[in-house]
Amino acid sequence: DTGVSQDPRHKITKRGQNVTFRCDPISEHNRLYWYRQTLGQGPEFLTYFQNEAQLEKSRLLSDRFSAERPKGSFSTLEIQRTEQGDSAMYLCASSPGTHEAEQYFGPGTRLTVT
Amino acid sequence: AQSVTQLDSHVSVSEGTPVLLRCNYSSSYSPSLFWYVQHPNKGLQLLLKYTSAATLVKGINGFEAEFKKSETSFHLTKPSAHMSDAAEYFCVVYTLYSGAGSYQLTFGKGTKLSVIP
Numbered sequence: 273d274t275g276v277s278q279d280p281r282h283k284i285t286k287r288g289q290n291v292t293f294r295c296d297p298i299s300e301h302n303r304l305y306w307y308r309q310t311l312g313q314g315p316e317f318l319t320y321f322q323n324e325a326q327l328e329k330s331r332l333l334s335d336r337f338s339a340e341r342p343k344g345s346f347s348t349l350e351i352q353r354t355e356q357g358d359s360a361m362y363l364c365a366s367s368p369g370t371h372e373a374e375q376y377f378g379p380g381t382r383l384t385v386t
Numbered sequence: 387a388q389s390v391t392q393l394d395s396h397v398s399v400s401e402g403t404p405v406l407l408r409c410n411y412s413s414s415y416s417p418s419l420f421w422y423v424q425h426p427n428k429g430l431q432l433l434l435k436y437t438s439a440a441t442l443v444k445g446i447n448g449f450e451a452e453f454k455k456s457e458t459s460f461h462l463t464k465p466s467a468h469m470s471d472a473a474e475y476f477c478v479v480y481t482l483y484s485g486a487g488s489y490q491l492t493f494g495k496g497t498k499l500s501v502i503p
Contacts, residue, residue: 276429314390314476314493315430328489363430375491377422377430 274298276378278364284384285354292350293381297366304347305375306339307363308332315363321347322369354385388413390479392494400502405449405464407497409477412458419460420478421451424496430476436460447471472501 277296285291297304302323307315318337319329323344333339336354341347351358361382365375393408411419421433434445441453447470451462460477477494 312395312495314478314495316493317491365430374420374432374435376432379427379429 276364276366276376278362278378278381280381281379282382282384284386287354287356287385289354290350290352291354291383292348293362293364293383294346294348295364295378296346297364298376299345300368301366301376302344302369303367304341305365305367306347306349307365309361309363309380310359318349351383354383356385359383359385388415388417388479388481388490388492390477390492390494392475392477392497394497395495396498396500398500398502399467401469402466405462405467405471405499407462407475407477407499409460409462409494410458411460411477411479413479413481415481418480418482419451419453420480421445421449421460421462422476422478422493423473424476425473433462433475467499467501469501469503472499474498 279294283291305320306318308318309315317330318333319339321341324341336352339349361380363380365377367375389412391410399405419436422430423433424430433449434443436443436453444450449464451460453460474496476496480491482489
């Protein structure tokens with residue numbers, strides 16, 4: 273299967289700990305996106321990359337959040353000093369440059385902060 | 387600014403009956419509109435998209451949607467529901483701000499579709 277993959281699928285952590293999630297996009301896609309989805313809500317945009325460049329960040333992305341895509345392939349999303357409010361599903365998506373909004377989503381990483 | 391309103395948080399239909407999931411949008415520009423489906427423990431999947439071509443858009447699995455600019459609506463329909471259609475559906479509005487080179491993509495809150503055997 274050459275779809276978008278995310279790792280881990282589930283993460284339980286204690287408040288104050290750091291966590292890192294990984295996303296592997298579809299190989300020929302140069303755009304990669306991160307979203308956060310809480311219960312009963314649609315996904316909310318966090319940030320996106322074109323190749324290795326981070327082009328846009330949402331106001332939701334506090335300074336505890338950082339994302340990288342060092343070689344324009346996989347991406348990581350790190351949350352430092354986690355808070356209970358960070359508990360959510362973190363979704364990654366990718367798209368080819370010519371179809372900007374036809375995004376292909378991964379299964380998500382569910383984060384629970386205790 | 388743009389927004390998406392999915393008018394029903396939960397819709398329940400019997401198998402074999404029509405499906406209607408309602409979506410209204412607001413955008414200052416000419417948006418593109420999408421419907422995504424999310425099955426439990428699976429990623430979001432694109433059902434169909436409207437990008438200023440034909441106003442009646444056909445998607446996968448027998449779904450279609452009609453873009454009505456005068457009503458700012460993009461309702462999703464299917465003539466006959468199948469058990470496998472039970473999932474959560476998201477209406478999405480997308481606007482590319484070509485001058486700024488940026489975009490905004492906004493999801494609705496979702497409509498959970500239940501299909502009764």
